[in-house]
Amino acid sequence: MLDPALLRHQPADLAERLRTSRGFELDVSALESLEADRKRIQVRTQELQSLRNSRSKAIGQAKAKGEDVSAIMAEVAAFADELKASEVALDELREKIEAISMGIPNLPADDVPAGADENDNVEQARWGTPRQFDFKVLDHVELGARNGWLDGETAAKLSGSRFTVLRGPIARLHRALAQFMVDLHTGEHGYEETNPAAEVRGRPVQDRRG
CATH class of the missing domain: 1.10.287.40 (Serine-tRNA synthetase, tRNA binding domain)
Known part of the structure; x- marks a missing residue:
């Protein structure tokens, strides 16, 4: 900020x-x-x-x-x-x-070199060698949309832009990751799994009569 x-x-x-x-x-x-x-x-x-x-x-x-x-x-x-x-x-x-x-963008650090776009970025370090593919590489959005597993169009109608509806294997993967997190923390980190009641009582009414 x-x-x-x-x-x-x-x-x-x-x-x-x-x-x-x-x-x-x-x-x-x-x-x-x-x-x-x-x-x-x-x-x-x-x-x-x-x-x-x-x-x-x-x-x-x-x-x-x-x-x-x-x-x-x-x-x-x-x-x-x-x-x-x-x-x-x-x-x-x-x-x-x-x-x-x-509405004002953040300022870059003083040691960041000036540049017009990402082509002017200065490489600080490199680990490993980038893989080369003999086919067009697609990002996760394109891969998910190809099989209908990531549905941004429906999500936009439900919740607005930058959301997505998960379907099929991706939805199961999402659920499995959540389950893994719960199992890990309750089994190894001392947390207790709790399932509270679906409804909560309102504030109790106080009897003001004498």
């Missing part, structure tokens, strides 16, 4: 790094405007909160002395609406800034 401090204190430097490493254009002026508004409203909100707390304490002290608190209460009521509006505005600004930050 991107360091929020970079957004707040170094937006121009961040924008340049994103441009050169990711090809991403960060709207620095919009971000700086939002951040300036956030700081201004946050300061005012904290001032109003501090004032509310101090005047509320003064009301309690005045009441304890039997003094008239109507003037203090009127003062508190006078800035209550401003405080509420300020808190709402501050939340909205934070949401806008967060929305921008969530």
Whole structure:
């Protein structure tokens, strides 16, 4: 996740790094405007909160002395609406800034070489020799779909994209892996297998009668 401090204190430097490493254009002026508004409203909100707390304490002290608190209460009521509006505005600004930050890609480490695509990757180590095949190599999605064992089209209708329905041997393999995990942890790692009731009672009703 991107360091929020970079957004707040170094937006121009961040924008340049994103441009050169990711090809991403960060709207620095919009971000700086939002951040300036956030700081201004946050300061005012904290001032109003501090004032509310101090005047509320003064009301309690005045009441304890039997003094008239109507003037203090009127003062508190006078800035209550401003405080509420300020808190709402501050939340909205934070949401806008967060929305921008969530759309910014992560920065690569400083030692990662610049490159346009995967062809510019630098090989760090190699183990073994890649196998050579005399036929077209298919990925697991193509292999599964060929026999109808991986059904992404049906899954998309049920749950959305990036899901799949498993059928036949792949479904059995999936179940076997889950069974293997349960057997391993209950048999060797000290876990206890538990099958809870299918229904759970609601919160008990308390009898408030005397």
